[in-house]
Amino acid sequence: MSSENDEKKASGENTHGEKKSGIGRRNMLKALAGVPVLGLFGVQVLRKFSYDDRHNVRRQIINELGLNDLLDSVKPVTPSNGDVIRIGIAGFGMRGPQLANALGFMEKKQFDNAVKNGSLDSQIKYGNFNAAITGICDVFDQHAENGLATAGHDIFTGGEIAQKHPVKRYSHYHDMIADPDIDAIIVATPDHHHAQMSIDAIKAGKHVYCEKAVIHREDEIEPLYEAVKNSGLVFQMGHQIPQNAVFQQAKELIRRGMLGDISHIETTTNRNTPHGAWIRHVDNQGNTKPGDEKSIDWKQWLGNAPEVPFSIRRFYNWARYFDYDTGLFGQLFSHEYDAINQLLDIGIPETVVATGGQYYYNDFGQIPDVLHTNFEYPERGLTLTYSANLTSSKTRPRTIYGKEASMTVGGHLTMTPDGNSERYADLLKRGLVDPSRPMIEIMKGSSLESAIDAVSSATTQYYAARGLTSTSIDGREWDVTHLHLKEWLDCIRNGGTPSANIDKAYDEAVTLAMADISYREQCRTRWDPVNRKILRK
Amino acid sequence: MNEPEKSVKWQNATILALRFLIGWHLLYEGIYKLFNPEWSSIAFLGESKWIFSGIADWIASNAGVLNAVDFLNTWGLIAIGLGLVLGLFTKAAAISGTVLLMLYYLFNPPFIGMNTVVPLEGNYLLVNKNLIEAVTLLLIAVSPAVKLYSLDALIFNNKQKN
Numbered sequence: 001m002s003s004e005n006d007e008k009k010a011s012g013e014n015t016h017g018e019k020k021s022g023i024g025r026r027n028m029l030k031a032l033a034g035v036p037v038l039g040l041f042g043v044q045v046l047r048k049f050s051y052d053d054r055h056n057v058r059r060q061i062i063n064e065l066g067l068n069d070l071l072d073s074v075k076p077v078t079p080s081n082g083d084v085i086r087i088g089i090a091g092f093g094m095r096g097p098q099l100a101n102a103l104g105f106m107e108k109k110q111f112d113n114a115v116k117n118g119s120l121d122s123q124i125k126y127g128n129f130n131a132a133i134t135g136i137c138d139v140f141d142q143h144a145e146n147g148l149a150t151a152g153h154d155i156f157t158g159g160e161i162a163q164k165h166p167v168k169r170y171s172h173y174h175d176m177i178a179d180p181d182i183d184a185i186i187v188a189t190p191d192h193h194h195a196q197m198s199i200d201a202i203k204a205g206k207h208v209y210c211e212k213a214v215i216h217r218e219d220e221i222e223p224l225y226e227a228v229k230n231s232g233l234v235f236q237m238g239h240q241i242p243q244n245a246v247f248q249q250a251k252e253l254i255r256r257g258m259l260g261d262i263s264h265i266e267t268t269t270n271r272n273t274p275h276g277a278w279i280r281h282v283d284n285q286g287n288t289k290p291g292d293e294k295s296i297d298w299k300q301w302l303g304n305a306p307e308v309p310f311s312i313r314r315f316y317n318w319a320r321y322f323d324y325d326t327g328l329f330g331q332l333f334s335h336e337y338d339a340i341n342q343l344l345d346i347g348i349p350e351t352v353v354a355t356g357g358q359y360y361y362n363d364f365g366q367i368p369d370v371l372h373t374n375f376e377y378p379e380r381g382l383t384l385t386y387s388a389n390l391t392s393s394k395t396r397p398r399t400i401y402g403k404e405a406s407m408t409v410g411g412h413l414t415m416t417p418d419g420n421s422e423r424y425a426d427l428l429k430r431g432l433v434d435p436s437r438p439m440i441e442i443m444k445g446s447s448l449e450s451a452i453d454a455v456s457s458a459t460t461q462y463y464a465a466r467g468l469t470s471t472s473i474d475g476r477e478w479d480v481t482h483l484h485l486k487e488w489l490d491c492i493r494n495g496g497t498p499s500a501n502i503d504k505a506y507d508e509a510v511t512l513a514m515a516d517i518s519y520r521e522q523c524r525t526r527w528d529p530v531n532r533k534i535l536r537k
Numbered sequence: 538m539n540e541p542e543k544s545v546k547w548q549n550a551t552i553l554a555l556r557f558l559i560g561w562h563l564l565y566e567g568i569y570k571l572f573n574p575e576w577s578s579i580a581f582l583g584e585s586k587w588i589f590s591g592i593a594d595w596i597a598s599n600a601g602v603l604n605a606v607d608f609l610n611t612w613g614l615i616a617i618g619l620g621l622v623l624g625l626f627t628k629a630a631a632i633s634g635t636v637l638l639m640l641y642y643l644f645n646p647p648f649i650g651m652n653t654v655v656p657l658e659g660n661y662l663l664v665n666k667n668l669i670e671a672v673t674l675l676l677i678a679v680s681p682a683v684k685l686y687s688l689d690a691l692i693f694n695n696k697q698k699n
Contacts, residue, residue: 027694033686034623037557041622045568 061432061439070252074245077478080129080486082493086165088135088182088206090173090197091189092147095211095238096138099186100150102481103131105162107149128156129486132165135176139297140315142290144169172300173197177204184492187211188238192305192324195220199227202235207492209485211238212338213330214505218513218534221506228502236488237500237508239338243480243487246413246442251343253415253440259402260423262344262382267336268396269328269388277361277369277390278319278331281312291315313364320365326516327367328388333515336386337508339398342499343409346384348510349375351526354519360391373515386515405439414438510534552682555673556621556631562670563634564618570611578607581644586651589644613637621677624687631678638671 062068087103089096100106106114132154136147151167153159170176173193177185177200184207187197195215198208208228214237215221228235241247253259271277283289293310301315305323308314318324319331340346356371369391375384387396397408404423407415417424419435433439487498514525514534526535570576578596582603585593596602617637620630645651647661659666677683684690 028691030686031624031688031691033553034557034560034625034688037561038619038622041561041564045565049572 057432064427070249074248080490082130084165085131085489085492086134086181086183087131087186088137088176089133089147089186089188090137090176091187092136092138092143096147096188097150099188099481100133102479102485103133104128104155105133105150106153106155107146108153111153111155129489131489132161134165134167135170135179135182136167137170137173137176139301140291141295177201177206182206190318190324191330192216193303195224199224202227202231202233207234209236209238209488212334213326213512215509215513216326221509221513225502225506234488234491234498235502236498237505239335239500240480240484241335241339242342242499243483244411246409247342249442250407250409250413254343258405258415259400259407260404262400262402264382264401265340265384266399267340267386269332270393270395271390272393278317279361281316288312289316317365320367322366322520326512328371329512329515332388333386334508334512336398337511338500338504340384341504341507346377346380347507348527349377349514351376351524352514352518353524354515356519375511413442415440549682549685552677552680553686556677559670559674560618560621563614564622567611567614567618571615578610579603585644587646587648593644624689627683627687627689628678631674631683634674635671638667638674642667642671
């Protein structure tokens with residue numbers, strides 16, 4: 001009997017001999033065992049969503065601060081189309097190759113290696129903007145040859161652009177800027193050539209991208225300004241930091257008065273290596289780098305600088321000598337100043353005082369290792385300070401101090417409420433924000449919702465970084481130098497004024513010269529805006 | 538019921554419990570991602586170590602690929618989770634789950650010297666919860682009990698009938 005029943009069960013009949021459709025009820029219930037589990041799951045998910053919604057501190061802060069549209073302030077990156085722009089690069093030492101890479105050119109061997117070890121993606125992550133490097137000018141044969149090899153291989157079309165537009169070496173920059181087959185010039189030489197080369201290039205009808213600092217001496221400021229201003233050509237200074245997407249958000253937060261009255265802006269340099277102090281004439285193994293009077297056109301390299309015998313130290317470490325550079329001011333403060341000037345439009349200070357000394361790296365060159373400079377803006381009611389240290393790399397972020405909140409801005413942005421803020425008093429009282437940690441933290445590529453980190457942990461601090469080399473827009477990684485060059489090329493093609501334009505360059509050049517004179521001549525400098533002159537007193 | 542039968546019953550019950558629990562976990566992982574537009578695998582990929590770090594970088598740097606990976610991951614988790622809870626294509630769901638979890642494991646393996654920046658909720662040496670969950674799913678897939686208490690039994694039984 002029992003075996004008969006089993007057979008009936010298996011065949012879907014009940015023991016009374018009635019045929020049922022499908023399988024037995026018991027088996028049916030067994031098969032649906034997951035349904036109540038799923039039901040329970042659904043109930044729990046709804047409970048969780050409802051709880052999260054009621055306890056979403058981040059959203060509460062976004063709503064209370066009215067920041068829902070903050071992310072809209074980041075403009076998307078548009079493709080660059082148009083005719084090929086033929087570029088000549090003057091100076092192919094260190095920055096020149098980086099700019100060439102950002103334009104999409106890489107020496108074949110370096111390219112193949114990058115493809116092989118998979119690092120190409122992390123180096124080049126951006127779109128082609130149809131530029132060709134058709135001219136290279138460097139006084140050192142080795143650098144020029146590297147330039148030719150780099151310009152001869154473009155990444156995006158596998159050498160197609162480079163083939164169509166052959167690259168030429170010029171022994172003197174005058175020949176390069178006079179060539180009608182070149183549309184635009186990148187100046188990436190030591191600083192003492194920047195202004196003169198830019199002026200000559202502009203006068204020859206070429207657009208100019210000039211590395212910082214655009215001037216070396218105060219008497220170069222007006223001629224450069226006049227030349228560019230009257231030319232109708234596009235001039236861009238090489239300050240890529242404000243291309244970080246967070247700068248657009250920082251600007252918007254400041255515009256909305258989220259920081260309150262700003263009376264102090266702190267900028268810094270924090271380095272602790274010989275390389276960071278521009279001691280670069282030896283390689284990693286301690287051997288002197290190549291170059292001699294035969295392979296280097298020393299006379300052209302010196303330009304208008306005082307005549308001195310050939311020196312490999314001067315050639316590689318030029319940033320340490322006042323004959324060729326303003327040192328920390330031109331190399332690094334210029335970036336800091338531009339970052340702040342792009343955000344706040346602070347312009348030229350009324351007075352500047354700089355003090356410091358060469359206390360550590362005192363073998364050669366004149367630049368100080370420790371430098372403190374105050375830039376006073378009485379009309380704006382604020383002081384900009386620049387504190388530079390070449391013997392400690394302890395990080396000090398670029399910080400804007402306001403009555404209501406302070407902001408640090410670099411590769412990412414933080415905004416921290418002031419403990420005595422009136423604007424945020426209510427939020428502080430309710431414990432939604434805390435003066436000991438940022439109430440807004442916008443990481444590279446993060447969305448606003450995840451940026452408002454009221455429960456910020458030590459992990460988020462880890463990501464704190466200063467002027468990063470890449471930014472994230474629309475979920476894509478962008479080299480900021482690439483974006484900065486793109487802005488220049490887009491303006492050449494479509495008209496318009498780039499962000500680091502000649503007016504910004506003028507503000508910066510005067511500010512740098514005031515600081516440089518103050519340090520070297522040990523005096524307070526004052527700007528006379530009527531006569532456009534720097535006064536010493 | 539004799540001892541071996543009792544034992545099998547308990548084994549089956551345990552397998553079923555594991556199926557529900559892992560299904561629940563993966564389903565919620567998928568649902569969470571679906572309802573959090575902020576979520577993206579970019580952070581996980583950015584942390585990737587070992588042999589898959591190159592692929593991870595490539596995915597992270599291509600917006601289209603990243604979106605596709607996020608989409609597949611989210612819906613893959615939901616499909617596997619539903620499959621396990623309901624017992625629908627259970628074996629396929631369990632094997633897919635094993636593969637997915639092994640991918641998570643291999644993209645960020647807890648090997649010596651491969652520390653992640655973001656602190657995890659536990660401490661792992663070679664073995665982590667992804668690996669354990671993956672192997673458990675494999676156990677479910679290969680166990681005869683995979684057919685028990687499942688919609689599969691209903692569907693495939695009917696198919697046989699027709």
